Amino acid sequence: MIRKTALAGLAVLSAGALMLTACAGGTTSSPSPSSSASPESLPLVGYETVDYGDLTDGGTLNLSVTSSPTDEGSWNPNHALAANVDVQRLLEPTLSSMWVVADDGSWTANPDYATSIELTSESPQVVTVKLNEKAVWPDGKPITAEDYVATYAAAGGAADGYETVPSSVFDAIDKAEVVSDFEYTVTFKGAYADWPSLFLTPVLPADIAKDKEAFNSGFASEAVPSAGPYVVDSIDNSAKIFKLVPNPNWWGANKPKLDSITFKVIAQETLPQAYSNDEIDAIEIQTPDALETASAKAGSVVGRSGGVTWSHLTFNATAAPFDDVNVRKAIGMAMDRELIARVANEPLGAPATTLGDWIFMPGQAGYSDVFDEKIGSDPAKAEETLEEAGWTKEGDSWTKDGKPLEFAITVPAGTQSNINRALGVQDALAKIGVKVTLNEVPSENYFTNIEAGDFQAVTFGWQGTLFPISSAETIYTPADSPQNYARVTDDRLADLWEQANAELDETKRLEIAKQINEVIADFLPSVPIYPYPEVVATDEGLANYGTATFKNIDWSLVGYTE
Template sequence: MARVAPPSSPPSPSPGPGAAAAADRSRAGRTRRARRPRRGAVLLAAAVLLPLPLLAGCSGGGGEEDDAEGPPAPRDIATVARAKVADRGTLTWAIDALPSTYNAFQADADAATQRVAGAVLPTLFTLDERGRPQRDPDYLVSAAVTQRRPRQVVVYKLNPKAVWGDGSAITAADFEAQWKALRGKDSAFWAAHNAGYDRIDRVERGADDREVKVTFAKSLADWPALFTPLYPKSVMGSGIAFNDSLRKEAPQAAGPFQVAARDDKQGTLTLARNPRWWGDRARLEKLVLRAVPRDQRVEALASGKADLAELTPAAAERIMKVTAAPKEKSDKDGRSPGLTGSRSPVTPPAGHPSVVGSPSAPGGRARPDGSRLDGANKPAAADVTALRGLVVRKSLEPAYTQLALNAASGPLADERVRRAIARAVDRKALAEYVLTPLGLPAQPLGSHLLVAGQPGYEDNSDAVGSVDPHAAMALLTDAGWKEGHGAAPGKKAADTGGVPGLGKGDDRDEDDDGDGGGDDQSNAGAVADGKAGHGTAYDNGGKAGAAPARFKDGKKLVLRFVLPKGSGAEPLRAVGERIARQLDAIGVRTELVAVDDGGFFKDHIANGDFDLALYGWPTGPYPATDARPVFAKPQPAADGSLVVEQNYTRVGTDQIDRLFDQASTELDDEASRDLIGRADARIWAVAASLPLYQRPELVGARRTVVNAGAFGLASPRYQDIGFER
């Protein structure tokens, strides 16, 4: 739970009745136009409330939601039937670092922790290609809401074959221990969150040890999110075991794999077949997780040190150049956007926002990953031999990159200024700039809570309005920020703030794309080192497409735009520079400040030391529960600080909180999704977070690797991963 010092001025008021009503009217009109008869969906919603066979799978039952379009970029995993997968072999999967803990419910759990948990521990509900929860029959015979009033009751019937690594059965006692550890009432357990578990009144044995009855004190729509992963009672039964034991020792396995060996010097964690596994036998004998820096992964794949690895776009391009990738289109200046364009952030640790981008460089320059392109974008001769036999799997992650606006104080505390920023940023152009060179669908994301293809996804961005620089400038004027008015004595309206070479006399290259800026490379110097907390004002006051600066009460409108400065973040900074030029076109100047990657989130975003920032958030199938702390209204604490949870933009409203609360307790799927959509429209209306684009998922793999790659919205099925016969 993050705290910040009280803002120097009151937070911006919640949107008035007009803004809120406009958001609701806009969404209601769209919904009325879009909806078809929902007989199938209604039947499904009714089934959720009754212990019917359909519910036992908790997997949907047709109707409009099932007929809706799937993800714009489906998973790309080289799907092969199990019979065609070799029943042997070792696959090495590159990861960022070995897990610092095997406890997925601790604050420092990361992506490696989640990967081990997925292969080793019970996952009661997995996700299908559209990100919908599906009952896993290896663990559950059924799972049903058997009662909704006066209290919600869920009954789980466990697979009688399910056992832990020591041979003991998985029972209701394990469920009860996990609830007690995570409900937030015992300070001995250092749990990172208790969402959902804090609503449970009791967990008890049902008809036998293999039946679990969970009674809720407050209804929970996202109940399938609970008890995944599930840990044994031996781990969850005491604070010492919960906090410390899983940092050193892996938990007892109850999945297709078990942890067999760890070598910290070599950076490897070996998972082997679990001899007590009762489900489909794992095709691989061993699955090795190897820590490989992202700038060394192409070499690791080419040399055989890795068989599967998430890649940066630059690294993916290296492989695709050799493996006959589709011909890239040139940008307006004749260069390939695939080589100079920005890239989305890399995958963050589980539960944490992403902070860095993926490296790329112009042809002929050494890339940050150590590769080099010769002359006219051709791969070096050595690459042609080394990279044969590899393929790039491509999809879109259930995560997005956003422009965050800190509304705690300063100009952005005024909702009109935030809405002006939103109307000036061309999200579609940015999505195309990032995704088109990769051959991925390039639509801007229209929701803060879901991604395209998930049930309930709807584009609610019209609640803030479409791109319109003239409307943006009118909003600034209405907020009191006027062109060239109120300048401090001795300064001219087009004053650059004392930054050399950025005034009207500046005759750098004219912008070639009409967005108020010039060549990306010519603006590289605009991003200043942020070690001392100072940057260089990015003021294109004299450039074509730039509007005169805005002033209010003698103060110039300049926003501090904080970005990470690591070698892998150049593309993210390139996106930031494009945004800066778009804002420059409405008279908003930006100060681009590059800071160390390690402190980007901790020292700047969490502490509120920014006006604008680019970072990413994951989405998931349970937005009513998981997304609430990201958009919850900050609350004052007894010591005078502000409790912001994960809402780093520091703006929220009572209406948004109520909609999340209602959605989280609504057991009718359709009604809950409607409430989530209404909450999203309100989030757009306050204009503190602007989703830009869904992040690309690029995975390099040996061509013989099957049932693995870019999983998109789906969960991996570890027992099916392997090599083609």
Template sequence: MSYDGVSTRAVMRSVAFLTAGALAVPLLAACGGGEDEAGKPLAVQQISPAARDLVADGGSLRWAVDDVPDTFNTFQADADAATTRVAQAVLPAMYRLDANGRPERDADYLESAKVVETEPQQVVLYRLNQQAVWSDGREIGAADFAAQWRALSGKDSAYWTARNAGYDRIEKVERGANDLEVRVTFSRPYADWQSLFSPLYPKDVMGTPDAFNEGARRKLRTTAGVFTLAEVDRKNDRIRLTRNARWWGRPAKLSEIVLTAVPRAKRAAALAAGTVDLADIDPADAARVTEAAKGTAGPRAGRPGPAANSLKAALAKASTAAREESDEYEEDGADRRARAAKKLRKAVATWEKQQQTLKGFEVRKSLEPAYTQLAMNGESGPLADERVRRAVARALDRTALAGAVLTPLGLPADPVGSHLALAGQDAYADGSGALGGQDTAESQALLADAGWVAGGPVVEKKPGEKGAGPQRESESEGGDDGTYIVGDDDKAPGAAPAGKTPSDDASAHAQDGKQYARQGGAPGAYAPKGTPAPGGAAGPLAKDGKALSLRFVVPSGPGSESLRVVADRVTRMLAKVGIRTDVTKVPDESYFKDHVASGQYDLALYSWPASAFPATDARPIYSKPVPAADGSLSVEQNYTRVGTDQVDQLFDQALSTLDADESRALLRKADSRIWAAAGSIPLYQRPQLTAAVKNLVNAGAFGFQTPVFEDMGFLKKGARVSPSPTAE
């Protein structure tokens, strides 16, 4: 899981959960049933495809990643996106994803795999490629499969594993009729058996707890991919992958791939400095690269834009530096102006040089195999009531929210219709009809049914009570849209504005003879009862003396601008039905761990990756919390704390049938019930923007597909390729 630019998938946390009564939901049928509902991906990949005979032999690809990973073991809790990228290049995988997000057999490792028995037990027979060997020359075989099963089965707590799904259903792994066959027998039927043994680690990594826990954290001695892990330079934050001399398939075109850790905020500078060839970037940097290629920004272009904004920022920085330096030397006015002019000229020259370098890059764009959702914490408070969650959902115009992020990028802005799959994948079907679309009247009716009424009296807290007293205002933007933005260290929502007590405001309002429904916003943010709110907003709602206010937590980092845009639009949509929001900006590093995973939020925006195996991978995200050994409730990865027995049962049934059509139908029915419970609302598929040097081919915005490392490379001199298809 991640929000824009920050991975959180590896964080595993058990959180105390207080169950709340849920409304009875009528039995929901699955939406449709045919595979044709999956359709095609909303956006095709853009990788500048080229035939191998057009690709030069050799060369080094410098590829920006977020970090040098703490571990190279993808089955450990702190594995991240860079861990996965290395594993894709250097380790076997029985199945990989195609451009439609569907699993396909990797013929370099697997000649065939099929279920050969179903009674009395499910048995899968793998026939391995006879040329497949580890980098030490040993054949890939049953011993490696067996070691991985034992490590990940969950039966030995000495193995510090982050996930065991599927492996815990295996009863035994055996050698088949010969060394190229592996028989896997399951104790319980398992529909997602194709998800297993991808990646596959050698037995020397999986064979003992010590080797599993520590041996593969800092290095991988034995590999079996197109590339091998040649060097891990943590001092300079880079990893070097080189051609595998024992590779039996199509040889890699590139001599090496250098994965370099570059923070998102510094990627435009790294591209401009010519130190990376390929990097995922944010929308502002993508616009700057595009403008540089077209020559449509800068002092002489006469056209404002992100690139011009970056120049403005550079000039402001240079001006500040010149002023501080002249203050240090106590220079007079003339010297100060001369120094400032020199700094500004240098900044302009540097910026123009960067733009010249950026002309050599292009932006390749698609949609990530991940979607952003609005999560609602159903643990306690107003959102513990399913009617309020449904009211929030019915207040949202999901098409408008998707358009706010994707339309400016030229990407299709269709809202996501499933929690479990994305368009193009087998399990996809639009299940949002189980909840319903945007409907202001229905949203207000749900709130009224839950007891939240406009103009209801609000009980003021007395001095000394929890929540009473002054509240420091930080980045405050109290306004008619019902929002109040506070910093990470501000006090809880409900306190009065800085410098005032509740009685101060009450006295001021009493002078007008009018009653206010207040919750502690900026002065003047709330109109007297009966005054129409601008922009069509509804009056504030209250129940049992408390105003309806939801704490909306958003990340504050430079890579999360789009989430803040969406959060702003959501607050305005909610204000129209009378729901107030306290928008709290928190640092990126604490956003997920300290707020989402620990339940310190009412509303939050974060993303889940799509999976080709949703019955396995999505179950912990939507499963009903269960009692833990210490008396608390374990939520697994269900950070909304909303779950039902019916959804759990449907997942179990989908996992236990080997009929693909039946499994798909069960998953779609589960998705309908997840929609109806309204714990999370899928909004849009995340944009994927990648800057690539123009002569780099078969690499870029991959979309669903697992990268094909052996085909990546640089065009031969004089070679030409057809333009990449558009994202739409």
């Protein structure tokens, strides 16, 4: 998965890592998944697709983010501080994309960057990449094999002091080698089923990737060189406005249609009004009020699709009361996840679907409602579990060793969808006598607090990738993984994930994933709640941009029809 967010996000892909928000030998394409990663009643693509020749030339696309790369601390797309959906969204038009991802999640080599990406050996497992020799950096220098090899070394260089996003794909690599200026190979230590996830890593110039200081701190407030159809033209960190323009050296098949893309940092609670006032041309819909406001705008088009983002309640398992797994399980049993899902999704015109799996989404091959099998929704059993754990109910509250059973859910101020989930937990727990309060913090501090462990419970969203098994690993193991916010694990997981990542037989691999889910249910670092529907409103005439389950945006095709 990618990183965290308090919101749902547009499809953003990253190298086998989860984003916070609050995916056979000799082939260059992937098999199509057996089903979508979202409720079947939602489409895989929710926006209008228009041929390049039917788009007009010019126009400005005004978009919003709730936090900028400068706010988060890095414009380097492979830096740990950039592993945030808003940061990646802003940078995406400037980044390389080695795969073209289709509606159904299948992938083929992107000819703008690679003429072929092939598994050329299975023992040892070797992938050979041949690059498009026309690809260049903004200064005109070719984008070469050395750039990619250096980027992979940096992105996998946490042990050497590189500040990176954890991803199991880099641990699986034995070596990456330059064959020639425009060809390189990647050899894996053993069989690694999700090897295509490596090629979601945005490329950096080799001189930046090889310089640890530049990688870590050289781009705190300025952009790295672009490898995409757009370049960063201006950065106004005071006004929090960031302008992208077409890359003058773009070599791709299609010249970008837009004159510019402008991103502006806008607080979540004011986004609907900003869209209504024509300050921005698109908005992600999180609440019924936002949907009503967006729908009332003249010419507004609302699109819906399934997604790979999911909500949860994560516990800080290092401190009372959640250092007791039985308390965590009791809270999970007492939660009315179905009601929370209905409140969140149905007013947005999307089906309410609960989530019972820590890896897959409903409808996706491998999905199983393990939470219901192992934990279930049963307030009476929740009370029995608390009694067995030594808690005593006195009147309408629980105590143990003279201390009451109560906790706070930390939420970002103004993010209503996040707050609503917390209120749903609060209402359900009140029915069994557990007091839950909401701890509102400024949205810009929200994830900083989470990463510091300054919370008892939180409910944000994980946005997944095309490779859910390998990408989920760092959320649950090891205990000190930067993305393991519960800070607890089970010793069985490391071996199970090693088996899953090395298993090329898909049926056997899914069986191992089921075992992983069952182990996670045993120590319950989090309670999965529901998958987010993706709902986006755009101005009429905007094409090839919006919401999709898997399909990645081709920024050279984003434009207007009138």
